[in-house]
Amino acid sequence: MASASDRFAGKRAVVTGAGSGIGRATATRLAREGARVALIARGRERLEAIAAEIDPAAGAIVLPADCADEVSIAAAIDQAAAAFGGLDIVVSNAGIELLDEDDRVDRLELAVWQRLLRNNLDGQFLTCKHGIRHLLAAGGGAVVCVGSNTGYLGMATNEPAYSASKGGVFAMMRVMAIDYARENIRVNMVMPGFIDTPMNEPVMRDPNELRYWSDQIPIGRAGSADECAAAILWLASDEASYCVGTALVVDGGQAAI
Numbered sequence: 001m002a003s004a005s006d007r008f009a010g011k012r013a014v015v016t017g018a019g020s021g022i023g024r025a026t027a028t029r030l031a032r033e034g035a036r037v038a039l040i041a042r043g044r045e046r047l048e049a050i051a052a053e054i055d056p057a058a059g060a061i062v063l064p065a066d067c068a069d070e071v072s073i074a075a076a077i078d079q080a081a082a083a084f085g086g087l088d089i090v091v092s093n094a095g096i097e098l099l100d101e102d103d104r105v106d107r108l109e110l111a112v113w114q115r116l117l118r119n120n121l122d123g124q125f126l127t128c129k130h131g132i133r134h135l136l137a138a139g140g141g142a143v144v145c146v147g148s149n150t151g152y153l154g155m156a157t158n159e160p161a162y163s164a165s166k167g168g169v170f171a172m173m174r175v176m177a178i179d180y181a182r183e184n185i186r187v188n189m190v191m192p193g194f195i196d197t198p199m200n201e202p203v204m205r206d207p208n209e210l211r212y213w214s215d216q217i218p219i220g221r222a223g224s225a226d227e228c229a230a231a232i233l234w235l236a237s238d239e240a241s242y243c244v245g246t247a248l249v250v251d252g253g254q255a256a257i
């Protein structure tokens with residue numbers, strides 16, 4: 001898409017959920033624009049394949065970890081900071097959706113609710129907790145959380161647990177934004193809508209489902225991982241220097257309905 005630039009030259013970043021979709025696009029673009037990037041997700045093999053696509057000169061590193069496990073994510077973030085000599089950017093993106101198990105609350109199993117909250121909300125809390133410690137040590141930086149438009153607009157019907165997990169990220173992001181604003185750390189978020197990533201693979205390959213969801217979007221189509229990554233990079237960049245606590249909706253107009 002965009003040509004390479006040096007917008008992030010000298011910046012040191014961690015991206016969670018870098019093994020796929022939006023995280024992968026974000027890590028790749030950050031590296032292309034000059035950042036040293038630590039790719040974090042659960043599977044080493046996927047991460048290594050993605051790192052291999054990045055120019056070796058960019059110095060990307062692979063750190064398999066589970067964001068919802070404090071020992072695991074703290075170790076990965078600390079290793080990234082040790083390898084790069086500090087951190088400037090934390091992209092807290094990892095998340096799951098459980099399309100077949102999340103359900104109207106009268107039918108929703110507590111275990112499914114807890115799994116989504118643990119993975120998506122605990123995971124982002126722990127990523128921010130350990131990432132921000134390094135930003136404080138560096139004297140500032142940027143955090144970009146990835147939520148969802150269903151975290152504040154109720155877009156994903158029959159997915160109350162996923163939506164609650166993203167609503168939690170939205171609330172946490174706004175308070176973090178205020179808590180760290182005077183310490184030169186900008187905290188913001190991107191709220192994607194319906195994006196063509198492996199998370200939505202069952203919908204993308206079913207023409208009827210795809211038409212049903214696309215028809216509800218003013219722009220008439222799913223977004224791409226790269227379109228979300230562009231918004232994440234902008235919020236992480238110095239160009240967004242006056243954005244604090246912003247939730248940037250990237251949803252083809254759904255939120256405007």
Ligand SMILES: NC(=O)c1ccc[n+]([C@@H]2O[C@H](COP(=O)([O-])OP(=O)(O)OC[C@H]3O[C@@H](n4cnc5c(N)ncnc54)[C@H](O)[C@@H]3O)[C@@H](O)[C@H]2O)c1
Nearest residue numbers: 017019020021022041042066067094095148192195197199
């Ligand atoms: N695709 C969409 O339509 C959409 C819409 C709104 C929000 N989002 C959000 O965007 C983010 C990225 O989603 P995507 O569409 O790229 O999905 P994806 O499934 O393609 O990628 C998600 C990545 O996160 C990783 N991950 C999940 N939980 C993890 C954990 N506990 N520890 C480490 N890694 C973990 C997965 O391994 C994978 O690499 C998620 O937070 C998702 O909720 C996606």
